[in-house]
Amino acid sequence: MRVSSIKSNQFSEKTYNADRVGWLAGEVMRHKRLYYSGKPEIADIDYDRLEDELRNFAPNHPVLSAVGAINIESGNAKVTHDPAMLSLDKTYDVKDLQKWATGHEVMGTLKVDGTSMSLIYKNSRFTLAKTRGNGREGEDVTAKLKWVSDAIPELNGTGDFEVRGELYCGESSFVKLADEMESLGLERPSSPRNIVAGILGRKVHGELARYFNFFAFDVIGLNGFKTEMEKTHWLAERGFRMPEPRLLKTSTDIEQYLAHVRQLIEEDEVGCDGAVFSYNDLSLHEEMGVTAHHPRFKISFKWQGETARSKIARIDWATSRLGIVTPVAVIEPVELSGATITNITLHNAAHVRGYNLKPGDFIELVRSGEVIPKFLSVVTATPGRADLPETCPSCGSTLVADDVRIKCLNHTACPAQQSGAILNWIKAVSIDDLSDKRLQSMMDMKLVSTIPDLYTLSVDDLLTLPSTKEKMAQKLFENIQRTKSAPMAMFLNGLGIEGAGQTTWEKLLEVFPTLERLRAAAKDDIAAVDGFAERSAGQIVDGLKRSGHLIDKLLGVGVTPVLPDTHSDGPRPLDGMIFVITGALSRPRKEVEDSIKRAGGRLGSSVSKTTSVLVTNETDSTSSKMVKAKSLGVEIWSEETLMGRMI
Template sequence: MSKSTKEKAEIERLESEIRHHNRLYWDLATPEISDVDYDKLVRRLKELAPDAPVLSEMGPSKDPARVLGQEFRHKEPMLSLDKCYEPAELEEWASSFDGKVVAMPKFDGIACALHYEGGRLKVAATRGDGQVGDDITVNVLEIKDVPAKIPTKETIEVRGEIYMRLSVFAKFKAAGMANPRNLTAGAIKQKDKAKSAAYELSFAAYDLIGTKADSQVTELEELVRFGFAKMDYLVLERDRIMEGFEKFTEWRPNLDYEIDGVVYKVDSIKEQRRLGQTSHHPRFAIAYKFQGDSGITVLRQVEWSVARTGAITPVAIVEPVNLSGVTVTRASLHNVAFIGSLGLTLGAHVTLVRRGGVIPNLENVTTPGTEPVPIPEQCPSCGSPVVRERDFIFCTTPNTCKAAVIGQLAHYAATVGMLGFGDAILEHGYNAGILRSPVDFYKLQWEEIAKFERCGEKIAKKLVAEVDKKRNLELATFLRALGISELGKHVSAILADRYRTLDLVLAVTEEELLETHSIGSSIAKSVVAGLAEARPVIEALREHVTIAAPAHQDGGAEGPLSNMSFVFTGKMVAFSRSEAEKRVRALGGAVLSSVTKQLTYLVVGADKSGPKSTKEKAAEKLIGQGATLKVLSEDELLAMLESDKAS
């Protein structure tokens, strides 16, 4: 789909702004905006134009007049780190691998690679654009933290960060210098090594390339053996990953170096290699960055709200504090486990960080309070008992709990795009007994809505008209609107594209979903169970809503194989299986991975020898039980694909 004029204009603006701020940051060391605001520009451009050239240009200018040292081409690219700002993003990253995680400080300094041969430092180079940096060896040798010799004859590369300790920066700050990072950038490129040494720079080593270490922790221990300063780090289980951020937030005021976040890396080197990297960043590491303004205030009480899933989440009520020009009185506490992990008590002095325009986060306790935070034993909305599941507490009757039901209704309306159904309207509808399920939207009469406070005939008719606009929904949108756990934008799009009809989606099994890339066992289990539980609502909605298959990648809306599904077994002769699947999809068919009673065709490749496959046996068993699926040979599939009727 071609981009709109509005999107093109936004892309051009973003590219221009990013180039401008990139030059100010890297070349002139005079940034105008914060790292957070810069990252927002980059993230938005990645959404609109992931292949935009400027995304590969970030880093110092290639202007020869500005290069102080000889160019050095890195043997392995020095990629930047992917960044996140919310616990959900961090937890999503952690779900992509197995094993433990190492949390380290994200130094706000200058990335540098040290190359050792025969135990001696041969080259030290800046990151540059990730491919080519500047040779700064002569100045790096003046840094006390960098050993000129190490006890190994192996050819290795040490990567780390050149920075200035805050205790050193204090004397420069008194002279009017802005920040240690900018001062470090200028100091390391001094043409006179004595002048560079006068800045008393430091080096933090965090990566080692060229040894047989099998874990990140082993690498860090090896670096200490080589003579580098010990790195502050934590080893964490994946389900306790936020503890790293919380701990470094707690330590941050007392560190002798400036950090702007926490770097997480998969501990296992084997797992790191499996995850690999993109052209921009490694998949085995991520930076959880601090952002926005922070301040100290006092926790006065904790309120509990009920989400559409029945999860009961805490919100901190604090004494007013000004953050980024806004007076803040509320802050996120994430879940009940978070309260326990912080040792949070009423009356405690706490650190708040305002993340952009979102509700601030309570990051850590600076001074404990005197009273424990009361944890509810009953749902604050409906009074039902609560149950604890890992880090959360839940209402035990979410399908009848007022707050949860209104949340479900709001989610459905927002997802399908029904405008005007805010919390007030939904609460009126719930109280009147006419809005208790998404199905009820399609039964609304304007005369009923007009009775709501501050509604009237005009607004009521507009709301009913909004509902009527949403009687035709794409499959992915419909699935996402159901509000099933783990069935978000990503998974719903996969299901819609792969299965193409609601009946096939409803027939999917956990085993089949597990064969899908990026869908793990917990997601598969949650989606299948959620669809089964939502079946009565789904069937009721089908009486009011027409659900359309997604448009094909070639742009067509339907094809001669629409509403047909195919599974392949055996080796194809005329073309590869992937090509066969592609041709089936291009004609509107769905390609599945396992045999079910809803399947239309099992295609057996012509290059088939030996006993029957498991799929063939399963198909024969279902046919014997009365299923309508058919077994096609490769030749029969070819004839079908070439037929004008494709039937």
Template sequence: MDVLERINYLKDEINKSNYEYYVNENPYLTDFEYDKLFSELKEIEEKYPMFRTPDSPTQRVGSVSEKFLPYKHKYRLYSLDNSYNSEDLEKWYERVCKEYNKELDLVCELKIDGLAIALTYENGIFKRGVTRGDGVTGEDITQNLKTIKAVPLKLFEPVNLEVRGEIYMPKSSFEKLNQEALENGEKVFANPRNAASGSLRQLDSTVTAKRDLSMFTYTAIFEDEKDKKYKTHYDSIMRLKELGFKVNPNIRQVKNIKGVIDYCNEWDTKRFDLDYATDGVVIKVNDIAIQKDLGYTARAPKWATAFKFPPEQVSTKLLDIELNTGKTGVVTPVAVLEPVLLAGSTVSRASLHNFDEIKRLDIRIGDNVLIMKAAEIIPKVVKVVESDEHSSLKEYVPPLNCPACGAVLTEKEGQVGLYCSNPNCESLMCAKIEYWASKEAMDIDKVGPSLISQLYDKKMISNFADLYKLLPQDFMMLDLIQEKSAMNIYTSIQESKTRPLNRLLTGLGIRHVGKETADILAGEFSSIEALKTATLEQLSAVEGIGEIIAQSIYDYFHDENNLKLLCELSELGINPVEKASAKSDKLAGKTFVLTGTLENMTRDEASALIKSHGGKTSSSVSKNTSYVLAGANAGSKLDKAQNLGVIILTENDFLEMIEEKE
């Protein structure tokens, strides 16, 4: 036997074994036999590289690409119109049959929840695999597809064609992959489709090769004359099988729409027994001549429709209702469930929204509840499954106390839910410190939620003033913080000491005082001292500050704890004073609205400049607006200004205006 003959023999044996195993799910060689043939082939190919061809099973190994290149499809991939119930299906069928005055044969196929791809074969050799993309252009992922054993590298006949298929990850492999990820502390995939997509879109195809992916093919576009003889869709699929492709065994020819409805009902329940996710049924007119005659709308074939199964729901036992105090102080209930498989993943927790919802649905601990998952959203409890036990279970009583600190829970006017009443509640305190450090307030960019909660847990801070007392070495006591980043955190905190008054006022988190109101306050009162001594009348006299806000500000600056905190801040060197006198009064009586992104200054700086020249700023455009200062990407405010005939200034106009008047 000469070398080439031996190579061909080995390739055929291995390909046949792959086909039997991955397509027919029928092992033909033992692992041992397979490995033996495979290493022999590899060895010969290494010795005689000129005989190594792209269709060799040894070429199923990965390689690394920089990025996926776009590829324009030879034949456009259309979408499918969706049907959601039997009426939709009947209407579609009526429309299709009308022109022919007879019932048309149909084919039902399970719609695999994976990734659509188009594969090109030339003379029976796999040439190219492209993702669906937008249907016109996709991405060339040939190298990755080659690693999937259900994608034949060489067909049983040297034919030319394009096939469409769906790449999917079996549910069992998905579970295993996520299990491993959990054990390694890695990110888990939400569902098998995401796992398949994530695995397929690896630039390093050795990663793809390690993942258990498979494929079903469901469309053939034959390019050889002899294959154009197939008159029905069903026969063309059987031809694909004959050529070596994996096709879904649950394909069925039916005589009319009644057969389709039966098929859909049957698989609505049976689908859960499959080892792959399916989210519906694709129904096609079987006769290819009629398909051609019916043609396409702009986006979908008229001769096909997709029936979507209703969202997957399962029932399981509600073991407990867990309570979490969120950062705003709101307490949310979470269902703790007996673990159950739902839409391809194990679910042990679900959302209950709020206590009103629990009451409305009369959910009791111990009930069997129906849970649902739509797409990748967190599962939620839909309703209680009626049972005899339900009435014997205890009615659920919402908590009276905060699970974080034990304080009494209260309702907030106009809000759903229960809130912790303790202003010093741990979760609330953390939220306050986060707000202080946030971009719109003191802008301490190195201090985020996780750092704050670590510092808080270690009792290193109890309010935002404490941040300024920390030294670089203090941060090094936290997890994963090295000297350099400790120094950066320290510097970023210390630098924030010089932020202007409006930012400090925002950061204090005074009720009803957001950024806008803080700006107004800082414009009217030059310092914290001035605000401490302001009377209620003085406060409510300020334009843009109503009675309720004025009262809230007044109360804040007359609360003992707050005064203590402000005093502390001042001692730490945080006590900004706005320049008492304006640069000029040249913009006196003028109201500006800022919109878009300015080039040479931030909007804050522009506001300060306007104020220092006696002008005012406002957040919305009205007929009282004197000027709109518009930067790049200005939005609706600009449109409104144009409609009202308000003068629009560019940044340069504005700067000139100030200079000119100075």
């Protein structure tokens, strides 16, 4: 009985495998076609799973390498790659990655989610562009790449070499591209992730490639490089856009780099979906070589993304304290990575228009690692056009377009902006027990309409609020009054000036130590402080000017912000010195910065004549900060030296 059941199981497993392989091959082929026509039905990660499973059962299945064959309609000529453009081995597990990297210096770069390309230079002149294709044979897309400004047409000097990289479409370019395609009578593309392959595969409208960017990640055919980092410096010096290469020495460095990459993914401008790592020492590349599928000295890392689908019930628009009107999709509740998701941000107006999002659309969401759930793509769309509001949902003013956003300009009287500004203040100076809801009641009852009104509230006023008894009213009153003597940086942060947070103000107060001096500072004075570009200096000066009335009113109702400690306990070890930190440290950077400040030192973000010390653990690095520090004679300290000097 037992024996026969085992036999029948074996038999059915075999049948199952054969069926499964057939099915997988069909699915892989179908999704490849959809991908190359710019209309993918599934997320990349789900596609990867199909391909992995097929490779597992049938490693040499022809479908796995059949990329070039799909694009027959493009009319692009076939061209070969030498050496082959292999795909990368990949992992979803940080521990695997760290194990792979153990004992080696590695270079990390962003994994840009586009189409791999090769640019051939003859005599330093760009002459041929090839898609990756199946890795051994790609397509000639030179005419299209001539439209891409990052594909630099001519470099100084002479030489024959090849630059490999990734062609991609950023979110904001995608919106413009989608509009242009529609005006040309072409079908509106569904996502920036797939449009690159879609445009390259077309016979006409090569000019649409001008919306794309090219990230270089390798140069081939030139001698003399010893490390990956040297190659990236060479490329960067020649003006190629680079996917943030970073030299990583320890597994902590790798973790920190991944945290940085994850933040970029959340910000979502560059279509980045992970990171690529390779051994920095090029002699190891020679030594280790390649398998039939991938190099052994390079690996890609992605977060395992879980996806879910749901329907948009409606799109809500809300006005922020700065007047930006932001869309949120309210969706039919769906489980994703253990949480029930009911709404999801749609970022900005251009995003809604770019993807043509409407109630009734069936969409796909993704959540990778700790990243907040994100809209990924439209699965099936309802007919019609995205509907953008023309008036402010809070005050009814006519909205104006501002780049990718729409804005309400009624800054002084728009209730949403007013309550947003007061809430920002409450958070910045940290008034306890004053919730969003309580503030709303105060505003509805006309007790408060601007920030200074908070400080004129009496206990009796607070007693009139719903469900607020004597004890709570007294407590709230004290909590509010206490913040009259908030630290100066918190006070300034509470004004809600665009482009300036608490650390901005802390930095500026080191140079302009009183409110009077800060208010009197001109744009040039602020731009001269390390780490302040002209643009942010302008924003700060304008913001302080616009907040002048508010500042005076706050001072008028008895708010007296407290200036930072003027350390009277004698000199400190780093007094008068300005520090710039670069590269990874053994402790979180914020912690090191705080101890520098406590020891009397100040921080700058870029190396200049005024910099006293550059702190780095990569003392043999050739980064631009390092080169500049050396040329200016700035001292270079390791983290250890720094710690020793602070005692």
